[in-house]
Amino acid sequence: MLEATELECERGGRTLFRGLSFALAAGELLRVGGPNGSGKTSLLRILCGLLTPGGGEVRWKGAPIRGLREDYSRELLYLGHAPAVKDDLTPLENLDVACRLVGMQAHQEALTWALNAFAVPDLPVRKLSQGQRRRAALARLLLSESVALWLLDEPFAALDIAAASYTEELIGRHLAAGGSVVYTTHQPAAIDALARVVQL
Amino acid sequence: MIFPAVKTIVRRDLLLALRRRSDVATALLFFVIVASLFPLGVGAEPNLLRAIAPGVIWVAALLSSMLSLGRLFAADHADGTLEQMLLGAAPLGVVVSAKTLAHWLVSGLPLVLIAPLIALQYDVEAGLYGVLALSLLLGTPVLSIIGAIGAALTLGLRGGGVLLSLLVLPLYVPVLILGAGSVEMVAAGLSAEGQLLLLGAMLIVAAAFAPWATAAALRISLE
Numbered sequence: 543m544l545e546a547t548e549l550e551c552e553r554g555g556r557t558l559f560r561g562l563s564f565a566l567a568a569g570e571l572l573r574v575g576g577p578n579g580s581g582k583t584s585l586l587r588i589l590c591g592l593l594t595p596g597g598g599e600v601r602w603k604g605a606p607i608r609g610l611r612e613d614y615s616r617e618l619l620y621l622g623h624a625p626a627v628k629d630d631l632t633p634l635e636n637l638d639v640a641c642r643l644v645g646m647q648a649h650q651e652a653l654t655w656a657l658n659a660f661a662v663p664d665l666p667v668r669k670l671s672q673g674q675r676r677r678a679a680l681a682r683l684l685l686s687e688s689v690a691l692w693l694l695d696e697p698f699a700a701l702d703i704a705a706a707s708y709t710e711e712l713i714g715r716h717l718a719a720g721g722s723v724v725y726t727t728h729q730p731a732a733i734d735a736l737a738r739v740v741q742l
Numbered sequence: 743m744i745f746p747a748v749k750t751i752v753r754r755d756l757l758l759a760l761r762r763r764s765d766v767a768t769a770l771l772f773f774v775i776v777a778s779l780f781p782l783g784v785g786a787e788p789n790l791l792r793a794i795a796p797g798v799i800w801v802a803a804l805l806s807s808m809l810s811l812g813r814l815f816a817a818d819h820a821d822g823t824l825e826q827m828l829l830g831a832a833p834l835g836v837v838v839s840a841k842t843l844a845h846w847l848v849s850g851l852p853l854v855l856i857a858p859l860i861a862l863q864y865d866v867e868a869g870l871y872g873v874l875a876l877s878l879l880l881g882t883p884v885l886s887i888i889g890a891i892g893a894a895l896t897l898g899l900r901g902g903g904v905l906l907s908l909l910v911l912p913l914y915v916p917v918l919i920l921g922a923g924s925v926e927m928v929a930a931g932l933s934a935e936g937q938l939l940l941l942g943a944m945l946i947v948a949a950a951f952a953p954w955a956t957a958a959a960l961r962i963s964l965e
Contacts, residue, residue, distance in 0.1 A: 592825060593965050615829045624822030630761040631754075642750040645831030 543568050543603060543722055544589070544691060550597035551584050558584055559742050562598070566722050568690070571713070573734060574726045576742030582726040583623055585742065586695050589724060590620040602691075616645065618691040625679040629668040633657050633678040636667060640682055648685055656684040660705065672700040680705075683712045692716060694725040706731065747832035748840040755844030765813060770852050773806035777860045788865050795864035796925035799874065800881075802860075803853045804914050807882060808907055810849040811889040814841060815897050815960065828964065834957035842890045842953065850882035873928045873938075880941040881921040887948040888913050894959035917944065 544566040551558045558581030566572050574582045587593040589600055591607045591614060600607045607614045627636040634653055641648040657664075660677040667675060680697065692713070698706045710733045713723050717736070727734075759766050780798045781791055818824035827837045857878050858871040866874070892910035896902035924937035 590829060592828060612831060612833060616831050618829070620825070620829055622822050622825055624820075624825075626822035626826045628754075628758060628817075628821060628823060630758050635754075635757070639750060639754050640826060642746060643827060643830035643832070645746070 544724075545601040545604075546589070546598065547601070548598035549585070549588060549595045549600070551581050551588060551593075552596045553581070553584060557596075560597075562740070562742075564738075564740055566724065568720045568722055569717050570722050571717055571733065571737040572722075572724045573737040573739050574724065574742065575739050580742040582742060583695055585740075586620070586693050586724065586726065587622075590618055590693050591615070592620075617689060618693060619644075619682065619686045619689045620693045620695075621679055621682070621697060622695050625675045627667045627675055627678050630666060632664060632666055633662045633670075633681070634664065636678060637681055637685075641685060644689075646685065652685060656681040659684055660708070673702060673705070676700045677705055680709055683709070683716075687716060687719060687721070690721055692721065692723045692725075694723065696726055696728070698727050698729050698731060744832055744836050747830065747836055748843070751827075751837060751840035752844045752847070755841060756847065759844075759848045765810075766848050766852070769806050769810040769849050770856065772809055773802050773853055774856065774860065776802040776805060778863060781863050791864040792866060792929070795861060795866045796870075796874065796922040796929070798864070799857055799860055800878075800918055800922040800925075803857070803878060803882060804885060804911075804918055806853060807849060807885040808889060808910060808914075810845070811886075811893045811906060811910070812903050814845050814890055814893040816893075819897055819964070824960070825964065828960070834960065835953040838890060838894075838953040838956045838960065839949070842886050842956075845890070846883050846886040850878075850886055853882055854878045867929070870925055870928055873934050874925050876938060877921045877924045877934075877941060880938060880945055881917045884917050884941070884945050884948050885914060887945075887952045888917075890956045891952055891959055894956045894963055897960065897963040917941070920944070 547563050549562040550560045564572070574585055576582055584593060588595045602610060602614050627633065634657060637653050637657060638648070657678065660681045662674060662678045662681060663670070667678065670678065676699065697709055701709065710731055713733055716723060777799055780794065784790060784794070815824060818827070828834060830837060854875055857874055861871060861874055889910050892906045895909065896906045899905060920937045920941050924934035927934040927937060
């Protein structure tokens with residue numbers, strides 16, 4: 543499904559990685575490992591097409607992602623470093639906008655259900671803690687089961703044990719349903735055992 | 743795929759503006775204050791005031807519209823929602839158009855509505871209010887659309903605000919000349935049809951092409 547060949551990335555005049563190749567099939571889990579500053583986030587951003595690699599290319603189902611643009615975007619879910627929630631909106635409004643932007647018409651009940659599953663309080667995001675913001679962002683996972691590829695940058699950061707293990711459960715379910723997941727993490731997680739590792 | 747995305751983004755940005763009313767009020771107050779300083783500065787000579795009114799009001803509108811440009815993408819860039827928009831189902835040019843439309847509704851339209859009130863201070867003839875508002879109605883969207891290119895290019899730069907004005911102000915010149923010129927034409931008893939048609943043409947051309955330039959600039963800025 544996802545295929546990276548000879549990827550090269552340079553940031554701020556420093557080569558982060560070179561000649562990185564891997565392939566990811568349906569139902570596979572890939573963990574991107576490496577110390578801080580080794581280019582994990584850059585790799586994920588290259589994989590979702592936000593960043594152009596210095597060399598090499600990323601292919602999705604055989605076609606280079608540069609040419610696919612929105613057709614590729616529709617098949618992936620990227621949760622980045624920043625939780626991508628607006629401070630002045632409530633988690634419900636945030637989730638609603640996020641779903642509509644990817645062309646999904648989610649019902650109010652489905653949105654509320656997803657937020658309740660992650661125990662996100664119904665307050666403006668400004669009043670939420672880091673962990674609760676992260677939960678508000680992760681609630682999208684529950685509504686994205688039909689999205690083939692999940693790219694998760696530090697999904698467990700700032701989460702408590704219960705929320706982290708629930709996230710792992712969702713990732714496991716997605717894999718079982720034939721989806722693919724690429725993630726980065728510094729915290730050891732139970733799903734690491736299932737994952738192939740790309741070390742930067 | 744396109745219309746729902748536009749609706750979502752415009753609604754979201756208007757909701758955000760409603761929750762942060764002070765940001766909107768700042769740009770509008772700036773316009774009112776700048777336009778009110780001139781009569782105080784140049785004195786109460788009615789003929790002089792009448793002569794400078796179109797130019798001053800237009801320059802104030804231009805500066806006020808530029809003041810709010812920095813906010814167009816910066817907040818969404820900082821909290822990561824802009825990345826999500828790039829990865830959305832709608833083409834980026836459509837996203838940009840929707841954001842620009844919302845920006846104009848919040849920062850441009852109030853100027854159009856309040857301008858006749860400002861013109862009172864300059865003892866402008868009542869017959870000119872219409873053409874003043876109409877020229878601003880056609881011109882301020884062009885300012886937002888062209889300004890969006892500059893806002894996207896300077897996104898994430900330190901001291902981007904000053905660079906933004908240097909980039910964008912020269913591009914505003916044709917709009918300023920045509921906008922202020924249309925009011926002066928009517929004041930001189932001539933028809934402003936030519937100026938207004940040209941402003942309308944600029945609006946159409948800018949709305950059709952500039953969002954794609956903005957989209958390209960955004961992709962570069964987000965790398």
